[in-house]
Amino acid sequence: MVKHGFDLDGVLGTSLIEMYSKCGSIECALAVFRAIDRKKLGHWTAIIVGLGMHGMADQVLELFLEMRKNGMHPHDILCRAGCLDEAKNVIESMHMKPNKVIWMSLLGGARNHGNVEVGDYAARHLIDVSPDTVGCYVLLSNMYAAADKWEKVSQVREMMRKRGVKKDPGCSSIEHRGVLHEFIVGEKSHPRTKDIYSKLTEMREKLKSVGHVPDTSQVLLCLEEEKEKEAELENHSERLAIAYGLINLEPGSPIRIIKNLRVCNDCHSVTKLLSSIYDREIIVRDNSRFHHFRNGSCSCKDFW
Structure with missing residues (x-):
């Protein structure tokens, strides 16, 4: 882009920083950022978010302070x-x-x-x-x-x-032996549905034993019975993907999931607990950021 004379000072620069960050090439994202002469708030935000996605806390703080020195003020x-x-x-x-x-x-x-x-x-x-x-x-x-x-x-x-605004249904994907397995809310068409729901039951009991209380305020359906609301939460797509990962992936190996929507508060709390209960690293990429769940905590520090 630079060789061909494209101006990185606008949206193009922001888009390149975001692309490299999301592809795992954070060094390239930093190189683009440094090449921008007139940095705007969007550029600072994109690189800080990118560094945060990759857990580079020291660099995030360093750039945040540099941003403030340059007169930029965070709105959020x-x-x-x-x-x-x-x-x-x-x-x-x-x-x-x-x-x-x-x-x-x-x-x-x-x-x-x-x-x-x-x-x-x-x-x-x-x-x-x-x-x-x-x-x-x-x-x-x-x-x-x-x-x-x-x-x-x-x-x-x-x-x-x-x-005419439509919300996309929640969909979570997990890869196993070169095959991508996709789950939507309440998915029951997968060949291993019976095993998956058996694992969900096991997960529910283990969560209950450590004191988890479902946050049913996350359920957008007007259901009167609390158990109906809890069942709705249990069927969220990322939980089905986690259950599949626990069944099929080697013990101790990370479970990597991609979700098209933001992880709800209850699923976020549940995944933190499951990472501790099963002693597994669970990595979820939602439409906001990467979440690295380890030992009962998340890399986002509950801000996403």
Whole structure:
């Protein structure tokens, strides 16, 4: 790109950094970043996220401090800290028009901290800026479901229907002996379905024995019985893939899974526990980042 005179200062530079990071070539991502003359917030964000994906904490901190020295300010840090009103004030005082990424950060923070008022505010602006962003409707539904506002969940679904916005079904993939096995929620067509669901039962009992209580607020269906909600969580695609991996992969070998959607809070907690219960490293690549689960903890430190 550089040899042919392409300008890396814009979206192209950000895209290259993200591509190299996601392909595992973090050194190439750093080389692209260093070659950009006029670095923008998107470039800093892309390389910091890339380094974080690869567990390079020291370099992340070093670049973050360098970014601040260059006058760049992160929009999402207040949201993560739960300082949502402060984050809202920062956004409102910006000289530029807030974009999709900024509103998604505020909405995600509101969802994580259960602030429905700020979540509504962020969602309204996000839908104005990017009405086809599926993640906005999903986060909004999650927030309302967690707050037990099922009428609001129904309103969000109706809004999606009218706008023609469709949520992709959760799908998780795992490779074994050169064959890619894909699982969707409640998958029962796999040749080893009986073994997989037997393993899920074993996983449930082991989780229960260490005190895990399912977070049924993650279930977006209006089910009255708590057991129905728990069963819905147990059928999430990544759990089916984990069960398959525990059955088929060599003891002690890592279980590597790719998921097309964000891992829900309950599945994240469950996978941390399973990594400890079965003494296995479980690596999940969702649509947000790489999660390396080891010994009951995750590399994302519960921020994703």
